[in-house]
Amino acid sequence: MNDYVRGSAWRVPVTACQPRPLSAFLSRNAQRRPASAIRSLLPLEQEPGMISLLAGKPNPATFPIEEIAVKVRLPDDASSPVVVAVTGDRLQKALQYGPTAGTPALVDWLAQLTSSLHGRPLPAQSSDSTKPWQLAVGNGSQDLIVKAFEVILDSGDTALLQSPTYPGVLPALCVGQVNTVAVESDEAGIRADALERMLARWDVDEKTSSLARPKLLYMVPTASNPTGTSTSLDRKRALLRLARKYDFLLFEDDPYYHLSFEEATPSLFALDGQDSDHDQGRVLRFESLSKVMSAGLRIGFVAGPSVLVDAINKYTATSHLQVSGVSQCVAIAVLEQMGHRGFLQHAARTADFYxxxxxxxxxxxxxxxxxxxxxxxxxxxxxxxxxxxxxxxxxxxxxxxxxxxxxxxxxxxxxxxxxxxxxxxxxxxxxxxxxxxxxxxxxxxxxxxxxxxxxxxxxxxx
The missing domain is CATH 3.90.1150.10 (Aspartate Aminotransferase, domain 1)
Incomplete structure (x- = not known):
């Protein structure tokens, strides 16, 4: 087994083949962060017979909102919008403090969609620590990406970035004093061959020899912002192979997944789950409803290994607590009205529009x-x-x-x-x-x- 050192920098051997536990990827901040004293107990309120004196939740009888209703253009008949109303118990839950990882109905709907599109069996209904992957909702996908950086990267760590890269992620890396190294891309997306040469020479190349070896590669695989190019299937497979060989994570930021004008190729998240001979915990996949449903709803989601998603949720629980319950209730009301088939029809028409x-x-x-x-x-x-x-x-x-x-x-x-x-x-x-x-x-x-x-x-x- 290869030795590794947790410290101010991430050091691994040149040929790292033995995967280390995912918990070893967590930053010092993530490891030190205590659980929310109140939010960690909230799930116990759902146990039968439990009487809760726990949280300081405002009484919903004082809320002046009686109904939230939106008109929705459904893909089967866009000329005749239907009214979708949120009332009763669902509205009361939306107006109240809610689960950190997201409204259960929305999390389940998105998890089923993710499972169907990417060929990953739904997580077992068991404790989080035994699930191969899980899904959490965030305040847009960038919220989740920035949190993922914080729970993985320490000051002095190194992150690989597809070049050119989405500039929205750069401030968080700068503030975190993370070393960033560009990986070339061309018309077929990120160049796996260039990355392989870089990694093989990391400790002898004057550009990288003074840097800690990378803990992650951030990339936008579909219609990359700003180039509009997509990473080919062969390159995705090569990137996953390199991530396993050199022991780093893949951050798959895919907000344009549904806005591709070309035939879709399997995602890195899908490929990560196909090979039972290897560990299936290399990919954190980030998606968003902003491009196909509403940017103002601020609904994004992350799917990936439970230990990493748990760390993101722990960060959320001790910062802004949760995504807006109102945004989530509007989103799930519309998505349930559409169904998975209707949503994909709408997404396809949106892609054709662009x-x-x-x-x-x-x-x-x-x-x-x-x-x-x-x-x-x-x-x-x-x-x-x-x-x-x-x-x-x-x-x-x-x-x-x-x-x-x-x-x-x-x-x-x-x-x-x-x-x-x-x-x-x-x-x-x-x-x-x-x-x-x-x-x-x-x-x-x-x-x-x-x-x-x-x-x-x-x-x-x-």
Missing amino acids: RRRRDAFERIAHEILRAEPPVAEWTSPGGGMFLWLRLLLPLNANTAEGDSFALISTQARRAGVLAVPGVAFLASSGGTSTYVRVSFSLIGEEDTAEAFRRLRRVILDL
Whole structure:
């Protein structure tokens, strides 16, 4: 068995084959965090015959809300919305303090969907410690990702990040003083071959030899933000193999899973459960209802090994306690009305909606940005909401390709067009990028054309 040391840095041998217990991945903060004195006892209130003098719950008789009703467009007949009302006992529970991991009806509905889509048998109805995986609801998936970072990573630990990466995760890693190392990606997603070379040379390469070996790889496998590219099945298998060989976790952030314009490939979470010859605890999978149902509901969920999800729930219980019960009750009322089949129909139609917007957006981009002389190039996204434009900028002394930051932050803004410069998506600070991310989710065709004309003029005026 390989030796390992818990300390200020995560140290493992170059060829680590013996998997360590998942509890060894927990950060010092996670190991020190005590259980909530009150919330840890709340499940006992459900025992038959129990009389609870426990929690300081407000009396629902004082709540002025009598009903919550929403109109819902169902996929079978979107022209005739139906009213879904939340009343009675379900409403009282929604207005009251609720379970940390989420409303049981919503957790069960999402767990059944996850089991069906990813081929993972539902967790046994037993104590959490014996379940192969479990699911918890969060205040959006980013809430869960940030908490997962906190319960896994200590100051001085190392996290691998798909590059370019989603910038929303970077502040938490910066504040936590975590070392971040970029892993290349291309049109087929994250490059497993580049990662394998990096890991094999970790202790001798001057770029990594002073760093602790990585505890996790964070990636967006489907329609990655910002590139819109997806990681291929072969690469997913290779990444899982590397995670087992070098003993790190895979954070599978998949908010665009239902917004893919291409044929879906099995998720890392699915692949992790297929091979009975290996441990099935490498993947934490994060999903969200924001892109297909409502961003304002703030409903995300995580599925993964129980010991890791328990640590996230423990963090929630001692911070903001739970996700809004009202948001959860609205979400489950709508989802139950749709059913799993109806939800997937709605998701497919949503993906088609964005595919048509992409097509129109790209057509206008070709007409304006690729006109002679061309000022940008890109790979057509296979899903999501973005184009990742490589601007054809004049060269300067500081970079071989030019840098979009000043142009987008200053000249383009003065010209009346906003976009996100590529440096925002770099895994580490101090670099430059000739790229820019532009979104087609909301903008109309007339405004798209005018925005691209303004951007073109700014580039040509350099």
